[in-house]
Amino acid sequence: DQQVKQNSPSLSVQEGRISILNCDYTNSMFDYFLWYKKYPAEGPTFLISISSIKDKNEDGRFTVFLNKSAKHLSLHIVPSQPGDSAVYFCAASYLAGKLIFGQGTTLQVKP
């Protein structure tokens, strides 16, 4: 049973445009959501998070939106840059320390 799903394995956008990465979850007990970026041969890097008491969190070019009724969150990157090309994982938790990860979406930003 996959509790966190990223249904798009890949996404390609033009430099300067918006990248939207999506994530769906099934467990209504999740109360904290995170996005990580992963380059090849490196560990995941924390990007941004959101608590279930919020519906939006913004940090520079990165904004995460949470729609609890739809059990859906998205990561917006504006403007997209070639250095943003990486695999993006969403993760969710409801127990201390226990993160459930999605399958990842490979983002390619074309110059």
Add this chain to the structure above:
Amino acid sequence: SAVISQKPSRDICQRGTSLTIQCQVDSQVTMMFWYRQQPGQSLTLIATANQGSEATYESGFVIDKFPISRPNLTFSTLTVSNMSPEDSSIYLCSVEETGDYQETQYFGPGTRLLVL
């Protein structure tokens, strides 16, 4: 955030052997975690390692296969025992730090293991 290092960064091992992976943090942390990322898959939590207590394993992972040590607040090891090709994965440790809302996990660079 804490700086996390892992040793070795990669290894190629023969089946039936064991490999111990080290995770070092530059600050004292209460909770450390070990994850596995199999080829083409997502990250899966193996176990939680708290200093001074036995590690807590997730469903599908057992201590005999993945013994963990946590001798102090800055260090942990994960051993992959009696390896088979199915154990070929990236093994990652992470630590938990207090973020804006609640604790956030930060990851080490990973150990890439290939079992022949």
